[in-house]
Amino acid sequence: MSLVDELRKLAELRREQLIDDEEYTCLKQRLIAGTLSGDDEFCRKNIEFYASTVNGWLSYRQEGNKQLLLLSSGALALLVSMVSSEAAHLGEYGFYFF
DSSP: OOOOOOOOHHHHHHHHTTTTTHHHHHHHHHHHOOOOTHHHHHHHHHHHHHHHHHHOOOHHHHHHHHHHHHHHHHHHHHHHHHGGGGGGGGGGOOOOOO
């Protein structure tokens, strides 16, 4: 992973308020200086863990929203088809809505 990618992930964690400004500044300086070792490697793994956790949570929430949107749009389409004046000819085929 390049330095730019690591800095982008770090900035994303800061935007999502998973790390505070002080920790962000410290990790950014260490990344730029190239002094990540030992405990700092542990910090990097924690950042990766939090990033993947947030990414998974957001994906899960988006899937739920997609399903809700699909169901509600289907319900609206059914409602419009029942109320529209063009649905009256469906009575010929045995489809009575009211």
